[in-house]
Amino acid sequence: MKTFALMSLLLLGLTAGAVETKVMVRAKGRDAKFIGSSLGGAYVIIRNKVNQQILAEGKTTGSTGNTDLIMKVPKTRGLSIADAQTAGFLAKIDIDEPTFVSIEVISPFNQKQAQAKVSTELWLLPGKDILGDGIVLEIPGFIIDILKPRTHQYIALKSVKDQPFQFQANVVMMCGCVVEKGGIWNSEEMEVKGILKKDGKYLSEVKLSLVSTNLFEGDIKLTAAGNYELILYAYHEKSGNTGIDKVNYVIYE
Incomplete structure (x- = not known):
């Protein structure tokens, strides 16, 4: 009781x-x-x-x-x-x-x-x-900001036809922690690449490399006008971590 x-x-x-x-x-x-x-x-x-x-x-x-x-x-x-x-x-x-x-x-x-x-x-x-x-x-993920080219930027073909077209992106961990060569979040262990499309069709792959803390750059030759889309990704095999950013821009005659 x-x-x-x-x-x-x-x-x-x-x-x-x-x-x-x-x-x-x-x-x-x-x-x-x-x-x-x-x-x-x-x-x-x-x-x-x-x-x-x-x-x-x-x-x-x-x-x-x-x-x-x-x-x-x-x-x-x-x-x-x-x-x-x-x-x-x-x-x-x-x-x-x-x-x-x-x-x-x-x-x-x-x-x-x-x-x-x-x-x-x-x-x-x-x-x-x-x-x-x-x-x-x-x-999960990475925070990726494409810095070059800008969203829907109009670029004259004659201004890029005779020189590499540069891509630039800022990549950080989801906490904002820095990505750098040899650091805790080591850029050498990360794959940062772009998938480039022209008028909706695959055109090329672009490899980006670290140039300073968090900042990755790469380039490619562009020879034709059109509507371009860049899908930029980061991948870390050890953790299975992935991240994406996208940008559309226009190359005109």
């Missing part, structure tokens, strides 16, 4: 009224660090799975985290890879009973061409906080 009464009191504690429940949500780039303020953050949405009500939403803020801790220290069970400055979104949700939720992260929020949406589902219990590293969602 006493055991039954105790269980009833415990259950009543879970259901008697709304209790603030804290959930830390973090977005971490694949093979990289956390996504925070320096990149504009990742957008987090927590929903009640039953009725799709939004229980909390907001952006991750803070630093990308401790490089050594995240990228160099061997991982063991119970070892936190986040510190007090590491980017995250702390949700404070009032619930009066166990609630099944979905957590969706859209990242990087300010880089639409590189955005990925990643989600997970779990039970939240009233008053049972999920802190520390919290819920960490991995965001």
Whole structure:
């Protein structure tokens, strides 16, 4: 009888009224660090799975985290890879009973061409906080910005016919971390190439090489006017990470 009464009191504690429940949500780039303020953050949405009500939403803020801790220290069970400055979104949700939720992260929020949406589902219990590293969602990809040529740029054929036509792109990890020769994110291990189309048909492949931190360049000879499309990709075999950016431009007579 006493055991039954105790269980009833415990259950009543879970259901008697709304209790603030804290959930830390973090977005971490694949093979990289956390996504925070320096990149504009990742957008987090927590929903009640039953009725799709939004229980909390907001952006991750803070630093990308401790490089050594995240990228160099061997991982063991119970070892936190986040510190007090590491980017995250702390949700404070009032619930009066166990609630099944979905957590969706859209990242990087300010880089639409590189955005990925990643989600997970779990039970939240009233008053049972999920802190520390919290819920960490991995965001795959690279952030690629084609710098040359510009979108829908009109270029006279006579200005490029007798010299190589240059392509230029900025490539960074999803956390904004730098790509450089011999670095933690080593450009020598990455394949950065362009697939060039003219009037909708494949024309050529273009290899780009690192010329300075994050900056890749390549060139090709163009001999005919037309509508051109460049699909530029980065690929890292070890992590399976990929990224894309595209640009259309016009060469005219």
